[in-house]
Amino acid sequence: MKKLTMKEIAKLANVSQSTVSRVINGKEGVNEKLAKRVFDVINEVGFVPNKAAQTLKQNQSYIIGVCVTETYNPYFVELIDTLESVARNYGYNILLHNSKRNPILEWESMENFISRQVDGIIFVPTSDYNFEKISKLPIPVVSVTQTHEEFHSVGLDHYKAGQLAAKKFIYTNHKTFGMVGNIPDDKFFGFRDTLAENGFTFQMKNYITIKETSSNSYLIRQDIEDYLDRVTNLEFTSVFTTNDLMAVEFVKAVEDRGIKVPEDISVIGFDDTILSKMMGISSIHQPIEEMVKTTMKLLLDRIEKKVSSKKVQIKLEPTLIERKSSRLK
Amino acid sequence: MKKLTMKEIAKLANVSQSTVSRVINGKEGVNEKLAKRVFDVINEVGFVPNKAAQTLKQNQSYIIGVCVTETYNPYFVELIDTLESVARNYGYNILLHNSKRNPILEWESMENFISRQVDGIIFVPTSDYNFEKISKLPIPVVSVTQTHEEFHSVGLDHYKAGQLAAKKFIYTNHKTFGMVGNIPDDKFFGFRDTLAENGFTFQMKNYITIKETSSNSYLIRQDIEDYLDRVTNLEFTSVFTTNDLMAVEFVKAVEDRGIKVPEDISVIGFDDTILSKMMGISSIHQPIEEMVKTTMKLLLDRIEKKVSSKKVQIKLEPTLIERKSSRLK
DNA sequence: CTGTTAGCGCTTTCAG
């Protein structure tokens, strides 16, 4: 295969370059014979049009910039995978970046997206550090996984997820509660508020803090071990973790210390990834496919300017998948 | 931020467009004062050059096409992640595709890469189905993870990996051996040959076949369960699996049937991913970073035409990471 | 229905 241009195809098929363009783009009003001649040449030599030129000319790249914060968590991998296939169905490619929760890298990614002429951006924010700059970008942006007023956004209702976990623990007669997570977030607030509504108080000393920088199993495990070493005795019989990695490491850590799951402590994870499936850990399920389809629709509608630019937030419903890490009554 | 062009920057800075171009590309011989004026304007308005135009003009996109076969296996995720960051250090972006082990999708990806003007391609082949067409592509191609004579390639020595597993089992006094994998490959040959060299014969009835289409834990588990149901009794005390997903599912399946790992059976997985780390399964380690750096170097050298085009194959050394799924003597 | 032509934003020669 050689790199060819429409000009050369035109010469081979003995037509003008614009006719080649018309045929390739399926414009009607081309003589069937000519069209066939062009197609034959194209198939024979394996021609594909230069998308850089199309992008330049049409001011549209059919690329969507996607920026996630990590790939260590299989949840994001599934998200990316689904984004890619949904985008492909719409004729779009994905330009993928990983900000690694670093706002500097996040902004670099945004600049790269603009430079590469992406038609729109889907991203998982690192923080609110770049919110203002990102919201001023000259192309449509949708944030995903959590909702933010500053952007069009599609996300799970994390507050409700916290409620779900708390309710489950309350209904199964737990009286003491713990959490594992980074800084307290909506999941925490939902969890805490629901406990409060039912007459319980969440004790902050039962919050196991995982450092923001603890981005792999090993580091998460360290943070948990540090906590366990410090408290000597676990003062709760139920724990909600803000992702499955944390749930897995928590279960392994306590089991190593002779604490039984779920007999001594019930665990509910978050994301319902392969990890919780593999380890039999109960987890809050995220409807990834629905989330991605909604996100893509929202974005493509803005790209095609079919809708007003008023910011919309879409919250999706969490569900709890029960496995053997949480007791049944 | 508005989308601007060099022309507009030029007007704002009161210079010609070519001067803007020179400044941005760091060409020397531009008056410092002018350069500063241009930089000031650029920083003020947040201008980034249009890469589609650069690509068109320079016939170089600074994009590398990457096509993997799956992302379900965390090994590939780590591979992609590493590829992305190494590429970024060289000033390249990654255009990622997932062939899902489907040769049709694989070829579509290649066409898309050409169309998007990528400067080179790194891929994990689905099969030899597209080998001829791919080797005729007008840009440098490197295959990764396994070596193939048809391409520049960088991969682990899978034959040696099989040897390693076999030797370990022999040294720890196993007399009977099993494998879990798709169709027999180099890993199998290395495993089988090493057994033979030591007076053992690999029994094909001890080969648990995982269907090519069994691309997730659940399906892999099904294939293993089918085998276990069929044989009633496991006729081996050691088993080598061709990836960690299979190792994990095998361990869970036999443990559910009351068979103890490693007391009753030793298990060695492959890839040394988060999965084997999490589950404490011994596994053949792949030096991903070394593999990626070598691959990228090989590819960039061809892109920059600094070297002859003779196909090179680079085989990397496997190592065995021992955990608690294989007995020590 | 088909060909000619302008121009997308940039880099790079060529003149000055």
Place this chain on the structure above:
DNA sequence: CTGAAAGCGCTAACAG
């Protein structure tokens, strides 16, 4: 040292 101008491959308006 700086500006003017050509041209990368394509699409689309226009002419015929």
